[in-house]
Amino acid sequence: xxxxxxxxxxxxxxxxxxxxxxxxxxxxxxxxxxxxxxxxxxxxxxxxxxxxxxxxxxxxxxxxxxxxxxxxxxxxxxxxxxxxxxxxxxxxxxxxxxxxxxxxxxxxxxxxxxxxxxxxxxxxxxxxxxxxxxxxxxxxxxxxxxxxxxxxxxxxxxxxxxxxxxxxxxxxxxxxxxxxxxxxxxxxxxxxxxxxxxxxxxxxxxxxxxxxxxxxxxxxxxxxxxxxxxxxxxxxxxxxxxxxxxxxxxxxxxxxxxxxxxxxxxxxxxxxxxxxxxxxxxxxxxxxxxxxxxxxxxxxxxxxxxxxxxxxxxxxxxxxxxxxxxxxxxxxxxxxxxxxxxxxxxxxxxxxxxxxxxxxxxxxxxxxxxxxxxxxxxxxxxxxxxxxxxxxxxxxxxxxxxxxxxxxxxxxxxxxxxxxxxxxxxxxxxxxxxxxxxxxxxxxxxxxxxxxxxxxxxxxxxxxxxxxxxxxxxxxxxxxxxxxxxxxxxxxxxxxxxxxxxxxxxxxxxxxxxxxxxxxxxxxxxxxxxxxxxxxxxxxxxxxxxxxxxxxxxxxxxxxxxxxxxxxxxxxxxxxxxxxxxxxxxxxxxxxxxxxxxxxxxxx
Numbered sequence: 001x002x003x004x005x006x007x008x009x010x011x012x013x014x015x016x017x018x019x020x021x022x023x024x025x026x027x028x029x030x031x032x033x034x035x036x037x038x039x040x041x042x043x044x045x046x047x048x049x050x051x052x053x054x055x056x057x058x059x060x061x062x063x064x065x066x067x068x069x070x071x072x073x074x075x076x077x078x079x080x081x082x083x084x085x086x087x088x089x090x091x092x093x094x095x096x097x098x099x100x101x102x103x104x105x106x107x108x109x110x111x112x113x114x115x116x117x118x119x120x121x122x123x124x125x126x127x128x129x130x131x132x133x134x135x136x137x138x139x140x141x142x143x144x145x146x147x148x149x150x151x152x153x154x155x156x157x158x159x160x161x162x163x164x165x166x167x168x169x170x171x172x173x174x175x176x177x178x179x180x181x182x183x184x185x186x187x188x189x190x191x192x193x194x195x196x197x198x199x200x201x202x203x204x205x206x207x208x209x210x211x212x213x214x215x216x217x218x219x220x221x222x223x224x225x226x227x228x229x230x231x232x233x234x235x236x237x238x239x240x241x242x243x244x245x246x247x248x249x250x251x252x253x254x255x256x257x258x259x260x261x262x263x264x265x266x267x268x269x270x271x272x273x274x275x276x277x278x279x280x281x282x283x284x285x286x287x288x289x290x291x292x293x294x295x296x297x298x299x300x301x302x303x304x305x306x307x308x309x310x311x312x313x314x315x316x317x318x319x320x321x322x323x324x325x326x327x328x329x330x331x332x333x334x335x336x337x338x339x340x341x342x343x344x345x346x347x348x349x350x351x352x353x354x355x356x357x358x359x360x361x362x363x364x365x366x367x368x369x370x371x372x373x374x375x376x377x378x379x380x381x382x383x384x385x386x387x388x389x390x391x392x393x394x395x396x397x398x399x400x401x402x403x404x405x406x407x408x409x410x411x412x413x414x415x416x417x418x419x420x421x422x423x424x425x426x427x428x429x430x431x432x433x434x435x436x437x438x439x440x441x442x443x444x445x446x447x448x449x450x451x452x453x454x455x456x457x458x459x460x461x462x463x464x465x466x467x468x469x470x471x472x473x474x475x476x477x478x479x480x481x482x483x484x485x486x487x488x489x490x491x492x493x494x495x496x497x498x499x500x501x502x503x504x505x506x507x508x509x510x511x512x513x514x515x516x517x518x519x520x521x522x523x524x525x526x527x528x529x530x531x532x533x534x535x536x537x538x539x540x541x542x543x544x545x546x547x548x549x550x551x552x553x554x555x556x557x558x559x560x561x562x563x564x565x566x567x568x569x570x571x572x573x574x575x576x577x578x579x580x581x582x583x584x585x586x587x588x589x590x591x592x593x594x595x596x597x598x599x600x601x602x603x604x
């Protein structure tokens with residue numbers, strides 16, 4: 001598809017008819033503001049969050065990056081619920097990549113972020129969007145009350161309609177938008193004014209996802225679909241070894257993530273069909289050509305001598321054996337993650353002690369769509385546009401701005417659909433790379449990493465070695481618990497390692513870290529993958545040794561919390577857990593906590 005747009009945010013605002021509610025962020029999170037308040041913000045690029053047209057069409061912007069998980073639908077739906085909008089008449093558009101306006105407060109820091117990661121999109125936006133939707137509804141009711149000359153408190157709403165129960169008068173939201181005004185200061189909303197769960201029309205109901213039709217008919221725009229006038233293509237060859245300085249790669253602190261190219265067959269590749277040029281990158285080379293096939297052919301023909309890098313000579317198999325030795329070393333540097341009760345005493349008085357070891361390998365994200373981006377830099381070099389499917393558009397925007405020596409506001413980001421993300425698309429390294437190339441060639445560039453490059457340059461889930469020990473008393477109850485995980489990746493290594501859903505009274509949980517220079521990143525809950533597997537497998541081993549049903553063991557011997565019990569009971573009912581099964585068939589269960597929610601699964 002051909003995309004060409006010179007429309008500014010302010011020109012969109014100027015051409016709006018109807019009511020436009022803008023958004024701002026304060027210490028309390030998302031809040032709506034009137035157009036007058038928005039215009040008063042000095043030099044602020046304000047964009048509507050909710051628009052109601054005179055024909056009744058409602059447009060809600062979504063900050064939820066869409067990679068198949070449904071955030072594009074769920075976030076606008078939350079606002080629409082409290083607004084009491086007719087969902088069938090709601091259109092959804094992407095928000096700009098502006099965290100000051102569309103972000104949320106980082107729960108682990110002070111910044112405003114737009115990261116859709118960690119299965120937290122709904123959790124982070126839920127309360128704020130409900131309040132914003134209720135505020136829109138309150139303004140609509142106030143306008144209807146003024147027109148009818150009645151008390152606003154006597155009115156109610158149904159989907160996209162304000163109703164006067166006293167006489168049956170009705171005004172649609174579109175009709176109100178045609179004459180209504182938004183006060184300079186929007187009315188406050190008390191949490192008591194929000195809907196009760198029993199009043200929900202949308203939340204908790206089966207609602208078709210908005211992206212499905214576009215993906216079925218092929219109209220959904222991925223960055224790989226974007227085509228700009230005069231665009232050229234780039235294919236990259238990166239360093240064969242990683243060079244991450246701190247394990248978990250931070251684009252704000254480190255650009256060189258591999259060995260730098262020292263020399264290459266420049267003239268030979270430049271003479272190939274369609275090749276326009278070769279651009280040197282901090283950790284690789286990019287071949288630019290008139291078509292992607294020619295760019296890839298040039299990339300495949302490169303012969304490069306590389307400088308040394310931190311991870312040169314790294315052997316992951318040997319590293320796992322090193323982890324075992326680190327675990328056995330009493331002088332190894334240790335980070336305590338949980339220390340509760342008298343662990344030594346529990347093991348000293350144990351009737352029986354259990355021990356198990358687990359190893360896990362690196363994990364590649366394997367998203368369906370290889371990494372790609374499109375970047376256009378203007379002739380003056382002071383403005384840029386990015387088309388990318390990103391889990392963190394604000395982070396990509398920042399990475400591109402840094403690569404070009406620009407301020408964030410000089411970069412316009414166009415969100416696209418993603419063919420999978422799993423955490424990898426929360427880093428804008430490939431977009432920044434595309435920006436560097438576009439700056440050099442002075443033409444719009446589409447960069448596509450081949451699947452081979454995507455794998456080789458992956459930011460992996462870390463590998464690990466784990467040792468678990470448990471002490472039991474005469475009744476078989478677990479009284480002591482030790483868990484040590486060894487590996488690279490700091491916080492990536494430890495998620496899911498704690499067991500708050502089990503009531504073991506004495507616990508010692510620790511991490512022992514190393515640094516290999518391998519690039520690491522979030523990969524679908526990260527530590528939960530190997531930590532939960534080890535924990536739940538270990539619990540099953542103890543249950544089998546004691547000849548007790550695994551669920552009953554968790555209830556009676558592990559002290560499962562009331563919430564965990566309820567989850568397991570529901571799971572048992574759903575999976576027909578107690579049913580007899582023919583020889584050769586069995587059912588396994590497990591539980592974990594992620595992002596504040598308990599989840600259990602059964603596999604037969």
